[in-house]
Amino acid sequence: MNGRPEVVATYLVESYLPLEHAAEVIAGEQSTGTFVAVARETAELREQFAARVVAIEELPPTDHGDLPGIIRPPGAQRRSGQVQIAFGLDNFGPSLPNLLAAVAGNLFELRQLAGIRLLDLDLPLAFAERYPGPQYGVTGTRELLQRPDGVLLGTIVKPSIGLPVEELRILVRELAEAGIDFIKDDELMGNPPHSPLADRVAVVTEELDKIAARTGRRPMYAFNITDDLDRMAANHDLVRDAGGTCVLVCVNLIGLAGLAWLRQRCELPIHGHRAMTGVFTRAPGLGIDFVAWSKLARLAGADHLHTNGLSNKFYETDEQVLRSITAVQQPLFDPAAPGSAYETLPVLSSGQSPGLAPETYRRTNTTDLLVLAGGGIHGHPDGPAAGVTAMRTAWHSATTGTDLLTAAATTPALHQALKTFGTPRA
Amino acid sequence: MNGRPEVVATYLVESYLPLEHAAEVIAGEQSTGTFVAVARETAELREQFAARVVAIEELPPTDHGDLPGIIRPPGAQRRSGQVQIAFGLDNFGPSLPNLLAAVAGNLFELRQLAGIRLLDLDLPLAFAERYPGPQYGVTGTRELLQRPDGVLLGTIVKPSIGLPVEELRILVRELAEAGIDFIKDDELMGNPPHSPLADRVAVVTEELDKIAARTGRRPMYAFNITDDLDRMAANHDLVRDAGGTCVLVCVNLIGLAGLAWLRQRCELPIHGHRAMTGVFTRAPGLGIDFVAWSKLARLAGADHLHTNGLSNKFYETDEQVLRSITAVQQPLFDPAAPGSAYETLPVLSSGQSPGLAPETYRRTNTTDLLVLAGGGIHGHPDGPAAGVTAMRTAWHSATTGTDLLTAAATTPALHQALKTFGTPRA
Numbered sequence: 030m031n032g033r034p035e036v037v038a039t040y041l042v043e044s045y046l047p048l049e050h051a052a053e054v055i056a057g058e059q060s061t062g063t064f065v066a067v068a069r070e071t072a073e074l075r076e077q078f079a080a081r082v083v084a085i086e087e088l089p090p091t092d093h094g095d096l097p098g099i100i101r102p103p104g105a106q107r108r109s110g111q112v113q114i115a116f117g118l119d120n121f122g123p124s125l126p127n128l129l130a131a132v133a134g135n136l137f138e139l140r141q142l143a144g145i146r147l148l149d150l151d152l153p154l155a156f157a158e159r160y161p162g163p164q165y166g167v168t169g170t171r172e173l174l175q176r177p178d179g180v181l182l183g184t185i186v187k188p189s190i191g192l193p194v195e196e197l198r199i200l201v202r203e204l205a206e207a208g209i210d211f212i213k214d215d216e217l218m219g220n221p222p223h224s225p226l227a228d229r230v231a232v233v234t235e236e237l238d239k240i241a242a243r244t245g246r247r248p249m250y251a252f253n254i255t256d257d258l259d260r261m262a263a264n265h266d267l268v269r270d271a272g273g274t275c276v277l278v279c280v281n282l283i284g285l286a287g288l289a290w291l292r293q294r295c296e297l298p299i300h301g302h303r304a305m306t307g308v309f310t311r312a313p314g315l316g317i318d319f320v321a322w323s324k325l326a327r328l329a330g331a332d333h334l335h336t337n338g339l340s341n342k343f344y345e346t347d348e349q350v351l352r353s354i355t356a357v358q359q360p361l362f363d364p365a366a367p368g369s370a371y372e373t374l375p376v377l378s379s380g381q382s383p384g385l386a387p388e389t390y391r392r393t394n395t396t397d398l399l400v401l402a403g404g405g406i407h408g409h410p411d412g413p414a415a416g417v418t419a420m421r422t423a424w425h426s427a428t429t430g431t432d433l434l435t436a437a438a439t440t441p442a443l444h445q446a447l448k449t450f451g452t453p454r455a
Numbered sequence: 456m457n458g459r460p461e462v463v464a465t466y467l468v469e470s471y472l473p474l475e476h477a478a479e480v481i482a483g484e485q486s487t488g489t490f491v492a493v494a495r496e497t498a499e500l501r502e503q504f505a506a507r508v509v510a511i512e513e514l515p516p517t518d519h520g521d522l523p524g525i526i527r528p529p530g531a532q533r534r535s536g537q538v539q540i541a542f543g544l545d546n547f548g549p550s551l552p553n554l555l556a557a558v559a560g561n562l563f564e565l566r567q568l569a570g571i572r573l574l575d576l577d578l579p580l581a582f583a584e585r586y587p588g589p590q591y592g593v594t595g596t597r598e599l600l601q602r603p604d605g606v607l608l609g610t611i612v613k614p615s616i617g618l619p620v621e622e623l624r625i626l627v628r629e630l631a632e633a634g635i636d637f638i639k640d641d642e643l644m645g646n647p648p649h650s651p652l653a654d655r656v657a658v659v660t661e662e663l664d665k666i667a668a669r670t671g672r673r674p675m676y677a678f679n680i681t682d683d684l685d686r687m688a689a690n691h692d693l694v695r696d697a698g699g700t701c702v703l704v705c706v707n708l709i710g711l712a713g714l715a716w717l718r719q720r721c722e723l724p725i726h727g728h729r730a731m732t733g734v735f736t737r738a739p740g741l742g743i744d745f746v747a748w749s750k751l752a753r754l755a756g757a758d759h760l761h762t763n764g765l766s767n768k769f770y771e772t773d774e775q776v777l778r779s780i781t782a783v784q785q786p787l788f789d790p791a792a793p794g795s796a797y798e799t800l801p802v803l804s805s806g807q808s809p810g811l812a813p814e815t816y817r818r819t820n821t822t823d824l825l826v827l828a829g830g831g832i833h834g835h836p837d838g839p840a841a842g843v844t845a846m847r848t849a850w851h852s853a854t855t856g857t858d859l860l861t862a863a864a865t866t867p868a869l870h871q872a873l874k875t876f877g878t879p880r881a
Contacts, residue, residue: 060643061614069622070614078617078649094520096737098770119648120616126681126708127645130730134642134705137733138769159683188487188496190546191504196495216560217486219553222545223504255552257585258684258716279560282552284710290684304556307563311522312738343564344524 034118034153037083038132038321042112043093043144043314045105048085052112054141056080059131060120078120080131083113093314095143107143123155125325126286133317144314147321156328157362157369160289163332165298166372167397170332173274173298174210175246180386180396180424181374182417183211183249185403190217194224198232200413204406205240205248207414208421211399214253216279216302226252226264234271251277251300251333258287262294269296281305285329292330300376301331311344319349320356327361327373333399338377339389347392350377354393374399381405382450383423383433383443390427400424410445419446460544460579463509464558464747468538469519469570469740471531474511478538480567482506485557486546504546506557509539519740521569533569549581551751552712559743570740573747582754583788583795586715589758591724592798593823596758599700599724600636601672606812606822606850607800608843609637609675611829616643620650624658626839630832631666631674633840634847637825640679642705642728652678652690660697677703677726677759684713688720695722707731711755718756726802727757737770745775746782753787753799759825764803765815773818776803780819800825807831808876809849809859809869816853826850836871845872 044051060080061070088109095107121127133147163169171177184204186197204212212233220226233250241247254264254276261283265276277300280288292299309317319336326334336353337345345353354375361371375398377389382405389400406416419442426436433453437444447453470477486506487496514535521533547553559573589595597603610630612623630638638659646652659676667673680690680702687709691702703726706714718725735743745762752760762779763771771779780801787797801824803815808831815826832842845868852862859879863870873879 061617069618069626074614074617078614096770097739098772120643121645122647124645124682124686126683126687126705127647129708130642130645130681130705133734134708134730135733135769137731137737138771140768140770188500188504191487191500192495200495216556217546219547219550219556221548221553255556256550257552258712259719260550261552261712279552279556282555282560283712286684286687286709286713287716290713293685304560305563307561308559308742309734311563312741313523315738315741316734342566343561344522344566345564346524 034155035115036118036128036132036153037113037115037151038147039149040112040114041109041144041146041148041314042142043091043107043109044142045099045101045107046141048087048108048110048112049082051141052082052085052114054139055112055136056082056114058139059134059136060116078117081115083115086111091144091314093144096145096315098140099143100140109144111148118153118155123159125160125289125329137315146315147317149318150321150324152324152328152362154362154366157366160328160330161292162328162330162361162371163373164292164295164330165332167374168372170249170298170374174249176210178396179428181210181399182420182424183213183399183401184209184406184413185213185215185401186218187215187403187407189215190221191223194228194232197229198236201233201236201250203412203414204417205237207417209248209417211249211251211401213251213277213300213401216253216255216277216304218253219255220260220264226254227267230268230271230273234273238272247274249275249298251275253277255279255282258283258290261287261291265291265295265297273297275300277302279304280326280331285325288326288329288331295330298332299330300333301326301335303335319353323353323356324361327357327371331373333374333376335376335378337379338381338400339385339392341379343379351392358395376401383419383446384451384453386423386427387433387453390424396428405450408449409442410449411442415442415445418442460581461541462544462554462558462579463539463541463577464573465575466538466540467535467570467572467574467740468568469517469533469535470568471525471527471533472567474513474534474536474538475508477567478508478511478540480565481538481562482508482540484565485560485562486542504543507541509541512537517570517740519570522571522741524566525569526566535570537574544579544581549585551586551715551755563741572739572741573743575744576747576750578750578788580788580792583792586754586756587718588754588756588787588797589799590718590721590756591758593800594798596675596724596800600675602636604822605854607636607825608846608850609639609825609827610635610832610839611639611641611827612644613641613829613833615641616647617649620654620658623655624662627659627662627676629838629840630843631662633843635674635843637675637677637827639677639703639726639827642679642681642703642730644679645681646686646690652680653693656694656697656699660699664698673700675701677701679703681705681708684709684716687713687717691717691721691723699723701726703728705730706752706757711751714752714755714757721756724758725756726759727752727761729761745779749779749782750787753783753797757799759800759802761802761804763805764807764826765811765818767805769805777818784821802827809845809872810877810879812849812853813859813879816850822854831876834875835868836875837868841868841871844868
């Protein structure tokens with residue numbers, strides 16, 4: 030350490046080599062090294078540019094399978110550890126793509142590693158100077174929705190694709206009249222010939238204008254503008270010009286660099302969908318953890334970010350989901366530095382229904398959440414409007430300490446939802 | 456099938472459910488489905504938009520570990536299969552990001568799957584209409600290099616980072632004088648404060664201008680322009696305006712959408728580096744295979760694409776590398792359709808040295824390859840120029856059927872290289 034700004038990357042490293050050796054291989058490959066000593070690689074150059082192993086904490090053995098192609102000396106023991114490596118910022122400068130070349134470039138292919146996962150990133154403030162991050166975040170989203178408190182309640186248009194636009198109009202009207210805060214396109218619904226974005230924008234904003242004129246409150250609709258980048262920018266302009274108040278992008282599908290590029294041009298909150306994150310996260314001994322990934326997505330400008338919800342239909346445990354929600358709520362930089370919050374709204378989605386409200390509130394202890402129920406609203410036996418009422422009542426009960434079954438006794442929509450989707454968990 | 460254009464995705468699916476069931480879960484999640492039946496999901500809508508399981512071929516059991524969070528009914532047997540699913544193109548249109556939402560979106564997170572890997576993609580010609588693909592490819596690169604035949608020979612600037620620009624000048628001069636075809640920045644070397652791209656472009660093009668004036672042949676230097684997108688475009692312009700003839704981008708770090716965006720603006724061959732591809736490819740039961748990934752990168756416009764080389768220092772076997780090289784050489788669309796070739800030059804890199812030439816030539820049976828030796832040239836005991844001579848002689852011998860040891864008897868640089876880096880493999 031010599032006072033120069035550094036990026037500190039934390040990895041899970043698994044190896045049949047001593048962890049110190051494995052860590053040095055990563056540091057070498059990702060900074061000054063190649064497989065043989067080369068001319069012009071002076072001691073001074075290494076001193077200034079070599080990545081540095083900061084800490085190694087040995088962990089109990091894991092049951093993660095070995096990655097293929099590994100070096101495994103006969104009789105060697107498999108070790109797992111949390112390894113921190115510091116990279117001088119001057120090696121690449123405060124650029125997301127160039128940062129990734131160093132902290133995540135070739136290292137997943139190293140034969141010395143039986144497991145390698147980027148867990149977390151500690152970034153210097155130079156990144157804050159280049160990347161403004163969320164433009165609206167929690168506060169800005171609440172202002173647009175005129176919901177200063179309470180959980181924000183949303184849904185996804187279902188069926189995901191194929192819904193004729195005039196059916197979409199009726200659905201949006203019904204949901205808006207039921208008092209929903211937020212509606213989003215499915216991530217599968219881009220700008221296809223059978224339902225052009227321009228048509229969806231036209232009918233949806235017309236309906237939302239009407240409800241806003243009548244009630245004074247305008248639900249937010251996140252139009253999926255994911256597309257090739259110039260088209261995405263044009264999609265954004267289309268939404269903005271029509272008076273839309275939110276755009277959705279699939280962060281991994283446009284890329285972090287694509288998101289940062291959009292952020293520079295964007296005038297609306299960016300709803301960050303996490304489609305394809307499973308490729309990075311699901312193999313426990315490989316990839317990029319949500320904690321590290323979400324920091325990059327927030328830096329690039331995501332106002333909302335999908336974390337999954339409790340009891341979701343996907344692979345993650347409740348503990349993983351809670352860790353993701355917490356991650357999104359942490360300041361991105363040293364909390365003492367002004368503007369370090371990079372306030373992003375966690376989006377709880379997948380398999381969400383009213384019965385999950387008490388436990389979700391108890392375990393997150395916040396209402397700064399956007400809770401999306403797709404099937405949990407559209408699948409309500411009395412229709413989507415009853416689904417919204419059930420969700421709203423459930424969250425109101427949870428946050429005011431009212432027992433959900435008590436509330437259900439006087440709210441038929443909630444009673445019906447609990448019967449259909451399941452009663453509260455203990 | 457009803458004559459409408461479709462995308463056919465091929466997956467490795469592993470599951471404790473019947474493969475037919477697992478395949479239907481993927482098709483449902485990635486098109487019209489949610490976790491409960493919803494209003495407005497009519498039979499007609501499903502008929503038109505539901506993805507369709509085309510084929511299931513059961514495979515022998517694998518030793519891939521189970522992904523976490525899976526559904527495993529008691530006593531159920533683990534099955535592996537190759538599954539083909541067809542998606543109507545109208546579900547998303549010919550857009551790379553929106554295609555990915557369907558064929559790779561949430562499916563990696565499904566609990567029904569103990570393993571899930573996207574192996575290949577069969578794309579309709581509508582994609583060729585939107586994406587022009589490689590602008591130079593093999594032919595254009597050969598023309599720029601004035602090398603109508605023979606393997607193309609290159610190297611990487613080493614040390615990767617930290618080399619003062621005046622040292623870079625000397626290195627480039629030495630390599631150019633030794634007759635190298637191609638030199639590239641390391642993927643770690645972007646536009647950092649210690650070695651600004653503008654400075655590198657200035658000294659390198661000055662040296663290459665001199666060698667071109669003297670010999671009539673100008674080696675190609677791939678400047679790493681990877682950066683935030685607007686900066687990347689400016690980097691491209693800087694290289695072009697200085698008379699540079701190639702740009703390097705890390706495809707995964709700018710994203711496929713970022714690459715397609717660059718392609719629209721780019722006037723130079725795009726050297727596609729594969730940093731971070733290991734995240735997609737290394738877990739055998741998860742991710743996106745190089746075969747599928749490379750198709751997307753070629754569609755987005757990569758003129759050159761890294762495949763690794765035989766005996767590389769990373770995890771892949773020779774068989775995997777050969778499969779990757781073959782993949783890059785295949786036409787991207789129906790070979791009968793005009794312009795379907797999407798000719799991309801395979802780049803063999805990592806641990807390459809002269810001794811590998813005979814086997815590489817025998818197993819690829821082509822010289823339409825760009826072979827990069829980093830350490831194998833810079834680490835030559837007699838310096839980089841001797842390293843170039845050794846590589847050139849080795850490849851000349853291999854392609855003319857001369858025994859390498861015979862050639863080494865009259866070429867001291869090759870003799871020394873074989874002694875240092877290893878003799879030819881049987």
